[in-house]
Amino acid sequence: MAPAPEARxxxxxxxxxxxxxxxxxxxxxxxxxxxxxxxLGVPRLPRWDRVRRSFFDGERFxxxxxxxxxxxxxxxxxxxxxxxVIFGLGLVVAILRNxxxxxxxxxxxxxxxxxxxxxxxxxxxxxxxxxxxxxGLGLERPWNSPLLWGSVALCLTYGxxxxxxxxAGIESIxxxxxxxxxxxxxxxxxxxxxxxxxxxxxxxxxxxxxxxVSLQKxxxxxxxxxxxxxxxxxxxxxxxxxxxxPYVAAAAVFLCITIPLTRVADxxxxxxxxxxxxxxxR
Amino acid sequence: xxxxxxxxxxxxxxxATLALAACGGDDGGATGDGTGNDCTAGKxxxxxxxxxxxxxxxxxxxxxxxxxxxxxxxEAAVAYAxxxxxxxxxxxxxxxxxxxxxxxxxxxxxxxxxxxxxxxTDERKQTVSFSAPYYTSNQAVVGFADSPAVGAESVADxxxxxxxxxxxxxxxxxxxxxIRPEAEPFxxxxxxxxxxALEAKQIDAIVVDLPTAFYIAAVEIExxxxxxxxxxxxxxxxxxxxxxxxxxxxxxxxVDDALASLRDDGTLAAIEREWLADKTNAPVIxxx
Numbered sequence: 001m002a003p004a005p006e007a008r009x010x011x012x013x014x015x016x017x018x019x020x021x022x023x024x025x026x027x028x029x030x031x032x033x034x035x036x037x038x039x040l041g042v043p044r045l046p047r048w049d050r051v052r053r054s055f056f057d058g059e060r061f062x063x064x065x066x067x068x069x070x071x072x073x074x075x076x077x078x079x080x081x082x083x084x085v086i087f088g089l090g091l092v093v094a095i096l097r098n099x100x101x102x103x104x105x106x107x108x109x110x111x112x113x114x115x116x117x118x119x120x121x122x123x124x125x126x127x128x129x130x131x132x133x134x135x136g137l138g139l140e141r142p143w144n145s146p147l148l149w150g151s152v153a154l155c156l157t158y159g160x161x162x163x164x165x166x167x168a169g170i171e172s173i174x175x176x177x178x179x180x181x182x183x184x185x186x187x188x189x190x191x192x193x194x195x196x197x198x199x200x201x202x203x204x205x206x207x208x209x210x211x212x213v214s215l216q217k218x219x220x221x222x223x224x225x226x227x228x229x230x231x232x233x234x235x236x237x238x239x240x241x242x243x244x245x246p247y248v249a250a251a252a253v254f255l256c257i258t259i260p261l262t263r264v265a266d267x268x269x270x271x272x273x274x275x276x277x278x279x280x281x282r
Numbered sequence: 283x284x285x286x287x288x289x290x291x292x293x294x295x296x297x298a299t300l301a302l303a304a305c306g307g308d309d310g311g312a313t314g315d316g317t318g319n320d321c322t323a324g325k326x327x328x329x330x331x332x333x334x335x336x337x338x339x340x341x342x343x344x345x346x347x348x349x350x351x352x353x354x355x356x357e358a359a360v361a362y363a364x365x366x367x368x369x370x371x372x373x374x375x376x377x378x379x380x381x382x383x384x385x386x387x388x389x390x391x392x393x394x395x396x397x398x399x400x401x402x403t404d405e406r407k408q409t410v411s412f413s414a415p416y417y418t419s420n421q422a423v424v425g426f427a428d429s430p431a432v433g434a435e436s437v438a439d440x441x442x443x444x445x446x447x448x449x450x451x452x453x454x455x456x457x458x459x460x461i462r463p464e465a466e467p468f469x470x471x472x473x474x475x476x477x478x479a480l481e482a483k484q485i486d487a488i489v490v491d492l493p494t495a496f497y498i499a500a501v502e503i504e505x506x507x508x509x510x511x512x513x514x515x516x517x518x519x520x521x522x523x524x525x526x527x528x529x530x531x532x533x534x535x536x537v538d539d540a541l542a543s544l545r546d547d548g549t550l551a552a553i554e555r556e557w558l559a560d561k562t563n564a565p566v567i568x569x570x
Binding site: 047050051053054055128132135136139140141144145146223224225226227228232235236238239240241242243244 | 382383386387388389390403405406408409410446449450451454455466467468469470471475478479481482483484485529
């Protein structure tokens, strides 16, 4: 005689509870074991003391941090004035590339070449080429500033990346949207401005945020042509003290920016998903 | 029969060489066979060999042609002189290359001592050990002949100028602490970038140690000139180059003794005369 269905269900639930409990115990035990190995084991390694002094020296950290923050202000400023230019440039390039007027063919060809070349060449080369090359043509101060031309180089490279993101967004908007807009009497440019772009830009916000996070780190490359920003300052302090702690301090400063930025990006993705899902249900 | 004779001959020759080496070695060598003296015994990375590190690449006039094995160039010559004073024959000196960061990293070192114009500072002594100085450098200003720095007589004449320096050098500290210009200096990874900035007129002049100044003005920066040098300062600002060793390496005392003997018998001065340009070839800019 087989047991009653209720009894079987109870037995299954009890079994699942046992399995869950055992998983929890195993997970907790392995976490504790790993933590213990790191916390207790690493300091017992023969040269841990030297490593700790080289990378995690509290005194050096506190000593460097004010200088690093001061230098970081330069990163923030470069980032702040580059971001709007990059978005503007990227948007213009993306729209041109998606233009359909036959007369604009040269512009389309140009944007394709621009994006291909800019993205295919390392940022460092553009920084050197534009940052030293253009001022080397005979510009006078302050128009030969490495800060200015380094920023231009960043804008040109990131403009290409962002243009591709915008292009993907624009192309993701269904052709039916354009058809509907045009049938309502909107011109081609009005269709782009009022129908395609608002949807496209919203859709690509998350990948745009990714580009911002990576721009935030590439700003440091401007230091190659002279200006002292946070990573350069960390390098200076590292040499001065023969200690790598300033880099750890700089990393902490970076994390204070990139982690919130990443959370904002996540939040934008979640909002976009809720928003699009909502339209389906309604 | 013939084989035995040849072995005997070889042994005799070898013994003669050893005896000669022992006689020639008046540096207190324990064995006199070119594998170190009493002091270095058991303190080198590889027994019987002195492992010396320099930069990658190593620059003139410190090492000629990036080939320290030749012993040509100021630091290459100093390294062989120190090795000799420590009882190592030239054949028992092995060279390795390290960047600056590799030399100061906390792990085990792959050299007995490292020389690539490391300035001795109290801060650095917390991480690495230094020998006594083998050279005291003056800081110097390099630029093009039309640089506004030309003709400067004191640091006060330089305050309005824009300076460049190489990252991680004491020259940068010299700019910010001693020259104290109104504009923040720019910093570069290497002389190539500094030269490009000079050409783009983004900076008026760069500050480097005097021997490097003579070299880059003559070779690396076409049309460059050593605009001036600052008098060797005393105390905290003095830029003294030392051999870099792993922290608390017991070899330091041996190396210090070797350097002291080389200084006393005039060897260091002779090497300096041979490889470094005469300091008096550049005008002096007063620190007042």
